[in-house]
Amino acid sequence: MRQVSYSRSYYAANQRRRKEASMKNAISYFLVIVWVAFTFVLIGWVFFASLSTSSEIFSDHMFQFRSGFQFENYVKAWNTQRVSVFFMNSLLYTIVSCTAIILISCPASYALSRYNFRGNTIIQNMFAAALGIPVIMLIMPLFGLASVFRLVNNRWVIMFLYIGMNVPFGVFFMLAYFKNLSVTYEESAAIDGCNPIRTFWNIMFPLVQPGLVTLTVFNFITIWNEFFMSLIFANRPNVRPVAVGLYNMIQSMRYTGDWGGMFASVVIVFLPTFILYIFLSDRIIKGVTAGAIKG
Secondary structure, X not given: OHHHHHHHHHHHHHHHHHHHHHHHHHHHHHHHHHHHHHHHHHHHHHHHHHOOOHHHHOOOOHHHOOOOOOOHHHHHHHHOOOHHHHHHHHHHHHHHHHHHHHHHHHHHHXXXXXXXXXOHHHHHHHHHHHOOOOOHHHHHHHHHHHHHOOOOOOHHHHXXXXXXXXXXXXXXXXXXXXXXOOOHXXXXXXXXXXXXXXXXXXXXXXXXHHHHHHHHHHHHHHHHOXXXXXXXXXXXXXXXXXXXXXXXXHHHHHHHOOHHHHHHHHHHHHHHHHHHHHHHHHHHHHHHHHOOOOO
């Protein structure tokens, strides 16, 4: 009898736990669905607004497209509103900066994770501490130096600042990947006569590909959407990235009233990061989790 009563109580407790877990999952799924629906509504509204006229945007029949699809909004935004210039500037800044961050962060994190030398721990702590420094504290001193040496509105200076601001995160992020790799790879390479530099580039560097993809996507989104530093160091239209260019376009909407062209510009600027995340979302998730698993 005791065994039967114990089995019944255990079964009842197990059922309660399952119901509680199902309730928590249902609440979580509901919140996720609401958030996804809200996001799609916002993105869809901006997309439909980019295909409408300015008068239709402020009317009650925007989604009826009585004037037809206004694809010329995109042509006008690309040519007249100089979105093409801002787009190419951001593309240049992002590609060069992301490549340089990878080429600097990976060898640095590999050396810090594999070689025990004096000051190793201090350097790692300095990179970690650099992540906590607000960018706004560095803007004015850097702008003062750039003004003295007349380096404001210089593309190379802007890219240098992007690289310097994001290298600490890159080193800190890749440290976990290299620490989780087994030293047997280097030992096998050393037996075959491979020097440390060749071992890194031919063996260790390809093994952290998930981390490289994730770090590149994070840096791409960060640099592509960066605004405050670009607003200070890129005053001229020919060196402005998309974030500052869109800001100036929004300010000019008070006088031009070309809201359809503005929303078309938003869609053009939004597409690269959206496409990048759609095609690499699985690798991003795998890259984030792989760095936390001991291999």
